[in-house]
Amino acid sequence: MSERDQLAGLFLTGTRNTVVSWLLVGVLGVNLLGGIYLGRYESTLFSAVAIVIILAPAAVFRDPTIVPPWYFIGLICLPVLWETFAPQPLVTAIVPNLVLATLGLLIAVELHRFTSLRLIPWFAVLLTVLFTLAMAGVLNVFRWSADVLFETRFLLDGRSQDAINAAVMIEFVYATIAGLFGGAIFYAYFRYVTRHPHPQMSVPMTPQEDPPDIKAVSLSNRLGVSSVRQVQLVRLMQGGLVVVLAYGLWTLELPVVTNALIALSITVIPAVMKGDLKLAVDPGLALWVTSAVFLHAIGTAGLYDAFGPWDHLTHTLSATVVGAGGYATLRAIHIHDPAIHLPRWALFAFTVVFVLAMGVIWEILEFIVDQGALMLGIEPVLAQHGIDDTMLDMLFNTLGAVVVATWGTVYLTEVAASLAAQLENRFGTAERDQ
Numbered sequence: 001m002s003e004r005d006q007l008a009g010l011f012l013t014g015t016r017n018t019v020v021s022w023l024l025v026g027v028l029g030v031n032l033l034g035g036i037y038l039g040r041y042e043s044t045l046f047s048a049v050a051i052v053i054i055l056a057p058a059a060v061f062r063d064p065t066i067v068p069p070w071y072f073i074g075l076i077c078l079p080v081l082w083e084t085f086a087p088q089p090l091v092t093a094i095v096p097n098l099v100l101a102t103l104g105l106l107i108a109v110e111l112h113r114f115t116s117l118r119l120i121p122w123f124a125v126l127l128t129v130l131f132t133l134a135m136a137g138v139l140n141v142f143r144w145s146a147d148v149l150f151e152t153r154f155l156l157d158g159r160s161q162d163a164i165n166a167a168v169m170i171e172f173v174y175a176t177i178a179g180l181f182g183g184a185i186f187y188a189y190f191r192y193v194t195r196h197p198h199p200q201m202s203v204p205m206t207p208q209e210d211p212p213d214i215k216a217v218s219l220s221n222r223l224g225v226s227s228v229r230q231v232q233l234v235r236l237m238q239g240g241l242v243v244v245l246a247y248g249l250w251t252l253e254l255p256v257v258t259n260a261l262i263a264l265s266i267t268v269i270p271a272v273m274k275g276d277l278k279l280a281v282d283p284g285l286a287l288w289v290t291s292a293v294f295l296h297a298i299g300t301a302g303l304y305d306a307f308g309p310w311d312h313l314t315h316t317l318s319a320t321v322v323g324a325g326g327y328a329t330l331r332a333i334h335i336h337d338p339a340i341h342l343p344r345w346a347l348f349a350f351t352v353v354f355v356l357a358m359g360v361i362w363e364i365l366e367f368i369v370d371q372g373a374l375m376l377g378i379e380p381v382l383a384q385h386g387i388d389d390t391m392l393d394m395l396f397n398t399l400g401a402v403v404v405a406t407w408g409t410v411y412l413t414e415v416a417a418s419l420a421a422q423l424e425n426r427f428g429t430a431e432r433d434q
Contacts, residue, residue, distance in 0.1 A: 007124060093174040100135050134352075138358055182299040230287045241294060248260055263297040267293060319400025331347060
């Protein structure tokens with residue numbers, strides 16, 4: 001196995017790179033001062049954060065030559081340069097989101113260098129794509145929250161709820177495109193570009209020693225209900241979903257039928273995972289998943305309209321299921337590949353990022369289905385109800401992610417271990433130079 005730290009290649013040696021990089025940092029500095037003078041808070045915050053991220057290694061080592069490639073810093077500066085010199089503003093949000101992706105990659109590499117976190121290129125790029133989507137959601141939640149709490153006008157600027165929501169959904173689509181495009185660029189950079197990494201940024205790529213592991217806890221034992229009773233509850237909810245399906249067919253309500261069918265399909269996933277994939281799924285976890293989809297399905301049969309908070313409950317519970325899947329996958333990769341080390345704080349943070357990214361993708365899916373149904377003149381299977389509803393969904397998604405990352409991980413330890421064993425059986429020992 002190679003012991004090279006490939007991520008160190010994001011910080012280069014060379015006089016030309018140093019000079020050009022610092023000139024571009026100067027552009028960000030001018031934009032920072034201009035933002036303060038003109039009271040442009042977003043511009044000021046962006047420039048300050050970008051400068052800190054770019055120059056953190058140089059500041060830590062007191063060496064001004066430790067800077068990223070000038071063309072990556074140029075990409076970060078592109079919105080500033082475009083706004084200053086271009087006759088027309090940027091048409092889409094793809095470039096600003098590419099900037100987010102670039103900053104996300106720099107953060108990942110710097111955490112890899114200065115903390116116990118250890119990454120390899122493909123995994124760092126994957127996290128960067130998820131970070132781009134998550135930050136698109138977080139930034140809009142912050143803008144909406146500021147408008148609601150402090151009467152600013154970042155999003156709530158007098159347009160209708162649906163118009164603002166559509167604009168945000170289009171921005172989410174651009175963030176997805178930018179994340180995937182940026183990920184492809186970064187992966188190609190690590191794989192194909194010849195680099196002379198700065199020696200100060202390299203770290204030994206030896207397996208990290210884990211702290212005492214999280215002790216596995218059976219969720220079934222913690223519920224205070226026998227495993228047999230838990231299985232019976234799962235079967236009862238599956239029967240309820242069949243009733244909801246029959247109701248949807250009787251009333252010819254396509255959303256109810258579709259959601260009931262999807263929910264029924266999801267309820268059999270734990271059994272498939274346990275039987276065919278040999279993963280450790282106890283009845284409590286199956287009950288967890290089934291409860292989430294059951295509550296959502298019966299919501300489509302009338303509870304969403306009759307009881308407003310029902311939507312928040314189902315989003316939170318669904319987010320915990322998504323977070324559980326994200327945590328188990330991250331933990332399995334950590335166990336499987338000795339070159340990847342995810343300390344507990346990183347597992348917590350990446351689980352939240354995963355859920356936020358999946359929340360953005362879900363909102364895009366809802367928007368596409370909703371708009372498609374309107375164009376076809378049929379009732380939408382998934383519907384959105386304005387920007388307030390979307391932002392509240394994102395907030396409750398975050399709550400669900402934090403709940404899983406804080407309290408739910410002990411119940412997923414065995415699932416992650418068995419998933420790692422499946423990766424080992426299928427792919428063998430991971431190579432560090434991939």
